[in-house]
Amino acid sequence: MNAVQYAQNVADLFALPEGYLRVKELMDSDTASLDEVADVILLDPVLTSKLLKLANSAIYNLPYQVESVSKALLVLGKTQVYNLVLSIGISSACSKIDTSAIDLERFWEQSINAALIAKYLAQCCKIKPTDRFYVAGLLHNIGEMVVLQNNTDMARSCQDYSLDERPWQLQERLLGFSYAECGAELLHLWHLPDSIVEPVALQNSSRFDVKNKAQLIIHFAVRLALANQHPELYSTKQLIDPFVLELLDLTQPDIIRAIDFCNTEGLFILSVLNPRISTIY
Numbered sequence: 286m287n288a289v290q291y292a293q294n295v296a297d298l299f300a301l302p303e304g305y306l307r308v309k310e311l312m313d314s315d316t317a318s319l320d321e322v323a324d325v326i327l328l329d330p331v332l333t334s335k336l337l338k339l340a341n342s343a344i345y346n347l348p349y350q351v352e353s354v355s356k357a358l359l360v361l362g363k364t365q366v367y368n369l370v371l372s373i374g375i376s377s378a379c380s381k382i383d384t385s386a387i388d389l390e391r392f393w394e395q396s397i398n399a400a401l402i403a404k405y406l407a408q409c410c411k412i413k414p415t416d417r418f419y420v421a422g423l424l425h426n427i428g429e430m431v432v433l434q435n436n437t438d439m440a441r442s443c444q445d446y447s448l449d450e451r452p453w454q455l456q457e458r459l460l461g462f463s464y465a466e467c468g469a470e471l472l473h474l475w476h477l478p479d480s481i482v483e484p485v486a487l488q489n490s491s492r493f494d495v496k497n498k499a500q501l502i503i504h505f506a507v508r509l510a511l512a513n514q515h516p517e518l519y520s521t522k523q524l525i526d527p528f529v530l531e532l533l534d535l536t537q538p539d540i541i542r543a544i545d546f547c548n549t550e551g552l553f554i555l556s557v558l559n560p561r562i563s564t565i566y
Contacts, residue, residue: 286435288428288462292470295434298381301475304329305374312367322366323354332373336361339369342553368419372397372554375423379430386437387444392429395514397554399425401547402513403506409539412498420477421484421499422506428468432460448518452511453489465489495532505529506543513544 286294307325311317326332333354340357341350351357358366375396384392403422407415433440442459446452456463469486484503493501508524521540530536 288467289470291428291431291435291467292474295431296471296474299378299430299434299471301374302329302377304332305370305377308370309367312363319355319358323358326354326370331377332370335373336366336369339365339553364414364416367416368400368423369554371420372400372423375427382430382434383437384430384433386441387429387433391444391514392426393555394551395510396423396426397551398510398513398547399423399503399506401550401554402509402543403502405543405546406502406506406533406535406539409535409543410498410502410533412502417478417480418499418502418506421481421503422510424468424472424477424481425485425488425503425507426464426468427471427485428464428466431467431471432456432464446518451519451524463489491526493526493529493532498533501529501533505533505535509540509543510547513547 304325308322311322311325326336336354336357337351340360341347347360351360361369376393400419400422403418404415407413407418412418429440429443432443439459443452443456443464446455450458453463453465465486465488469482472482472485480499484499487497487500488503488507490500490504493504495501505525509521512519512521512524
């Protein structure tokens with residue numbers, strides 16, 4: 286099977302919840318109120334509890350308890366709520382799949398780190414809005430779930446990357462395509478915009494275009510997240526072409542700050558998605 290067939294096979298099973306789609310629609314609207322968004326969120330007890338947990342977490346250090354979804358929306362802000370709702374939506378979609386064959390902690394850490402780094406780099410490059418970079422980073426490895434649902438043994442084998450064979454190289458050797466390709470096909474079936482699908486599809490490409498900042502940022506973020514997750518295997522110098530730094534006008538201090546940002550923010554997002562996962566920090 287090719288990448289398209291892999292994605293088509295799971296499109297019906299592996300779908301974003303209706304609640305996420307409705308929240309996204311309201312948050313993209315210029316006329317929807319916070320109360321309308323809150324009403325939709327309240328229909329989902331899991332989403333409600335996780336929003337309240339985050340609003341009351343140490344990251345905000347509020348002198349009072351946040352007891353309503355409307356208040357949580359004010360505390361967190363539109364961008365943070367959007368990012369969290371998407372993260373929970375993806376987590377819900379993944380819950381329909383038997384993930385015992387892969388390291389789920391590694392999958393989520395990689396996804397969240399890439400999302401946060403992509404968001405930070407977009408801010409450094411003064412590109413707005415930054416939401417789409419967070420989303421593309423979060424979904425950059427969703428192809429792993431696609432392959433897992435189609436072929437458990439193959440997904441297990443694709444985890445055995447090494448210093449000499451990077452993840453996307455191993456995937457291409459075993460599957461004939463990368464997770465980036467079949468993941469992008471799934472996102473296309475989800476009707477996500479090209480501004481998100483294209484950077485995911487091109488994340489492994491070494492053909493850089495200074496005009497395509499989105500591809501450059503996701504390419505950079507994915508590799509930086511991988512180096513951050515596996516310092517025993519990879520360094521940033523091994524994974525990141527200096528030419529990409531030059532095209533994005535970024536410096537080594539920017540890299541350090543991006544890693545610090547994802548390590549700090551990632552802890553809270555992971556703790557909301559799965560408290561057990563956050564204990565790895």
